[in-house]
Amino acid sequence: MTTPMPAPMPTPPYGAPPGAWLRSPAALGRATALLLGLVIATDLFACYADWLEMDVTGDLADGVSGADLIDRADHADAVYGIAGIAQGVAIVATAVVYLCWLWRIRVNAEVFDASGHRMKRGWTIGAWFCPVVNLWFPRRIVADSWDASAPWGSRSGHRPVNAWWTLWLLSLLVDQYAARSYRQAETAEEVRQAATTMLFSDCLDIAAAVLAIMVVVLLTRMQERKALSGELPTPALG
Template identity: 30%
Template structure:
């Protein structure tokens, strides 16, 4: 596909798409930053709980409350950022995938899958990756130098890893609710290393997703408003 080619019968991207892409990339970068904070928080929490276990009678209720408040606040901020980023990513992907700057001959799936693929069990482990990979192929020579060949699989591997580790971490955390106070602390102390890993993977996934969004958005902006190809070239 020649740089600047547009395909009739598909949706024109307005200037707001670039704004959406930059805003989404910023949110994803914030996700990554919160992940980095989470790694430090896991180390801090491990130190605090380790001190409590060494002398359980010396636990300060006020310090324990601060510890819980910090963890709760970080968790709420992280959850809100992930939710906002996920919604905007789907909106961004839908607009990019259906645009007239992507060769439809490279797209194996209908545009509706950019939304539905995330909600179908098991299929959501592979279909979103296929959608983004096809989107990169549909960019043709616009994607030259964007590094999408390695970036797309790296992003998806990090996304899957983040969800897997987060799921295991959340399950192990809930198990401490049924234990006696001291045993609960011991369990949490053992679990915190996994919480740190979860935060680190979240940071990596956020960085890769931000890079992906920025690079694809820039590629879609190359040669804007140049000549359309004949109608049969997009079929």
């Protein structure tokens, strides 16, 4: 009696392109999430700085004067400046690690499905620095990687990606408006209004960073689970 052969393990429909192999995104994912947490912390500090600025300029607009107000104004300006520097450092550090994570995610996604990407691999980095196209190319790259990393045969939605990208763009637009209003302000009331707008921008950035952490964590987990499922050209992550 002949023993029946076991059914072959299903394999992805597309082979990996040259130079693409699976590597675990877990460490970079954790580092990116931690740095996004640092961005949230600096944004919270910036919200405090915005509130101080609003408080002082509100008193100035109401005609309050005195040595105490001058001290408060100097303190508010100092905190505002420190908050801006802290935000800048946190954003630059996070951007570097995030792009390293995204590159690894994209390469892995090509191993899963080489034909499911609308942008060439080089756009993974370049899309963020090209004017105009940086408004939608990065989102498209993340969405394509999301689809390629989903379990075989499943239909993945883009709700976390879309929510993150929408808030990210909105926070950038509000931040640009607030910065321009602050530079052009000539009265205490105009400065107060600009600080209020900046407070709103910082709150939006916090929400966008929270959603960014969600996207990083979910996409990292999706890739690890798919790689370890055995339904791959290579048996596991390298």
